[in-house]
Amino acid sequence: MKISEAKIALLVEMASRSRPAVEDAEYERRVSICADCPGLQYGKTCRYCGCLVQVRAKLVESTCPFPYEPRWT
Numbered sequence: 001m002k003i004s005e006a007k008i009a010l011l012v013e014m015a016s017r018s019r020p021a022v023e024d025a026e027y028e029r030r031v032s033i034c035a036d037c038p039g040l041q042y043g044k045t046c047r048y049c050g051c052l053v054q055v056r057a058k059l060v061e062s063t064c065p066f067p068y069e070p071r072w073t
Helices: 007-016 023-037 053-058
Strands: none
Touching: 007 053, 023 053
16 A cells, blocks of 8 residues: 555654654654665565654654664664
């Protein structure tokens, strides 16, 4: 199933309403790291946790699930 960029933006916005969100610069940094990760599937999904990386990257409490050593350090 393909998910549109508009739908992802809505999900990110909805998630950040109820939980603390990172600043835009940190969000962009995290998404950029995910874009270069071998665990990124379909350009949007993390192989290691199954989440949409844009949603996970926006939330303060989220961590990178990359095995052995998280990539968002």
